[in-house]
Amino acid sequence: LEGQDSSGSASAKRPINDYSMIGLSYGVTFSDMIFSPSKTGHSFVFSPNLVSLTYTKDSKMFGTLPYFGLVIGATMGNEGFMFKHNQESGYVNNADGAESCVIQVFEIPAMAQIHMDVEPAKIMANAGVYGGWRSSIERSGSTLDPAFTNSFKSYENRFDYGFQGGLGFGLMFDPIEIHFNCLVRWSWQSLYQPDYSSQVYYNYATPLDIMATVGIHFQITK
Numbered sequence: 034l035e036g037q038d039s040s041g042s043a044s045a046k047r048p049i050n051d052y053s054m055i056g057l058s059y060g061v062t063f064s065d066m067i068f069s070p071s072k073t074g075h076s077f078v079f080s081p082n083l084v085s086l087t088y089t090k091d092s093k094m095f096g097t098l099p100y101f102g103l104v105i106g107a108t109m110g111n112e113g114f115m116f117k118h119n120q121e122s123g124y125v126n127n128a129d130g131a132e133s134c135v136i137q138v139f140e141i142p143a144m145a146q147i148h149m150d151v152e153p154a155k156i157m158a159n160a161g162v163y164g165g166w167r168s169s170i171e172r173s174g175s176t177l178d179p180a181f182t183n184s185f186k187s188y189e190n191r192f193d194y195g196f197q198g199g200l201g202f203g204l205m206f207d208p209i210e211i212h213f214n215c216l217v218r219w220s221w222q223s224l225y226q227p228d229y230s231s232q233v234y235y236n237y238a239t240p241l242d243i244m245a246t247v248g249i250h251f252q253i254t255k
Contacts, residue, residue, distance in 0.1 A: 050099035050150070052255060054089040054210065058248030064113040066224070069237040074119065074126040080111035080135055083244055089146070102146035104159060112136040112167070112220070112240040128238060130177035140165030142197050153205045159216065160198035167191045188229035195220040208252040218242040
C-alpha cells in the first residue's frame with residue numbers, strides 16, 4: 034500500500050487511509066424501552082435534534098490492512114417511550130404514571146470502525162460502547178404526579194452506559210466527506226433502580242434507540 038510521487042519514484046512512499054477527520058452530524062431518534070416485567074402497548078417515540086461531534090482516526094490494522102478506524106465523540110440525544118391508546122377499550126398503559134416520556138442524554142461514544150472504500154464512496158460498520166448522563170426528562174400521563182413531569186424520581190438512574198453500533202456509507206470529496214449512518218443504542222443501565230418497589234420483584238426499563246444521522250466530516254490530515 035505504497036504510492037509513487039509525480040516523478041514516478043518508488044522511493045516516495047505515502048500511507049493509505051492513515052488520516053483523521055472532525056465531523057458534525059445531525060439526526061433523529063426513534064426511542065423505546067424494554068420493560069421487565071413486560072408491558073403491552075408501548076412503541077417508539079420520535080425525537081429530532083440529535084447532534085454529535087466526532088473525531089475519526091483511520092489507520093492500517095496491524096500495519097497492513099487499510100480498513101480500520103476509531104471514532105470518539107460527544108452526542109446530545111434522547112431516550113424514551115410512548116404507550117398507544119387501545120382503540121377498542123380506550124385504555125392507555127403507563128410506566129409509573131407516565132404514558133409518554135422523553136429523556137435528554139449527553140453521551141460520549143467510543144467505537145471501532147471497519148470500512149471499505151470504493152471511491153468516491155465508502156461503506157462503514159461501527160461497534161463500541163458509550164457512557165452518558167440523563168440530563169432532563171419530560172413526561173406526561175393522566176395518572177402522573179405533576180411533580181415529576183420535568184424531574185427525576187429518587188430511584189431513577191441518571192448515569193447511562195451501553196452498546197452503540199450500526200452501518201453507514203459515505204461520499205468522499207476531499208477534503209470533505211458526507212456520511213449517512215443508522216445506529217442502534219442499547220442501554221445497559223435501567224432507568225429504574227430494580228428494587229425500588231420491592232426486594233423480591235425487580236423492575237427494569239432499559240432504553241433501546243435507533244438513530245439516523247447525516248454528517249459533514251472534514252479531513253484534517255492527508
